[in-house]
Amino acid sequence: MMTQSEGLPTETTSLQDAATGEEPPRRRSLGHAFLRPLPLAAGIVVVISLLAALFAPQLAALSGNDPFTYNVDALAPDTSPAGPLGGVSAEHWFGVEPGTGRDLFSLVVYGARVSLLIGIASTLLATAIGVVLGIVAGALGGVVEKLVDFATDVTLGFPFLIFAIALSALFPLEAPRALLLTLVIGMFGWPGIARVVAAETRVVVRQPYVTASRVMGARFGHVFRHQVLPNVASTVIVFASISLPGRIAAEASLSFLGVGMLPPTPSWGRSIGDAISWLIVDPAFLLFPAAALFLVTFSFNILGDTLRDALDPRGGRS
Secondary structure (H helix, E strand, O other): OOOOHHHOOHHHHHHHHHHHOOOOHHHHHHHHHHOOHHHHHHHHHHHHHHHHHHOHHHHHHHOOOOOOOOOHHHEOOOOOEOOOOOOOOOOOOOOEOOOOOOEHHHHHHHHHHHHHHHHHHHHHHHHHHHHHHHHHHHHHOHHHHHHHHHHHHHHHHOOHHHHHHHHHHHOOOOOOHHHHHHHHHHHOOOHHHHHHHHHHHHHHOOOHHHHHHHHOOOOHHHHHHHHHHHHHHHHHHHHHHHHHHHHHHHHHHHHHOOOOOOOOOOOHHHHHHHHHOOOOOOOHHHHHHHHHHHHHHHHHHHHHHHHHHHHOOOOOOO
């Protein structure tokens, strides 16, 4: 037989944890998950990448270079990097860019600033649009839900790459490319999260406490902020963290195709694209930008998977 103390609600347990100084089980499991070797290593890579993007000018200055200076003295007569491994030396830690002699280390750290900024900003934009539309569709239903579903199908069916190339041709070269890429990638990234949030919202709004709030006269805004949004927050965080690497890769892909960031702005994708034509002559030029892109996207994927497992209500891996 269950005693009265065994049937106390979870709030009592939370109060007991607070009184004894112990962390709640969910918080403990989340911290334990990120202390495992692979997520910890991925977190270190992400932190280093973010710091490199934030302090790109200072890091480039440590090597005595910047990404906009042409170092023709570091090039061979055929404009390929002089010296082994793409011109790696005490002055140029990652070598130099073929044809221009620009310092590759500076290009990589400045490229982190561009790629991470566009990836994070477009993820926030896509998440905001998807959450609002998903909650509205799931909570109101009816015609509103059908309209959101129709907009989702249209967006998913539209060829993203062709649209991005067309926009690149329409906008003048003076247009802010980072803002343009953020808008394009973000506006095409919301349908997935909208569908997930709409499905969860339909479940939440059928709960007795939501029905009671509506009967008592609660407005939609109150239900949105205090009852629906807290219940879908963990799903939103996980979905955003998992989709972030794809946004970074999307910017790199567009820059690789020549419709993203334009010269001389550093970008990992454009550096990889430029390296293709020099692959036979000097493959070292491809190594560092490609490795940076791979490590960052891989690390964000690991962190997203770890967060998903830790916040899984059915119980993630310990």
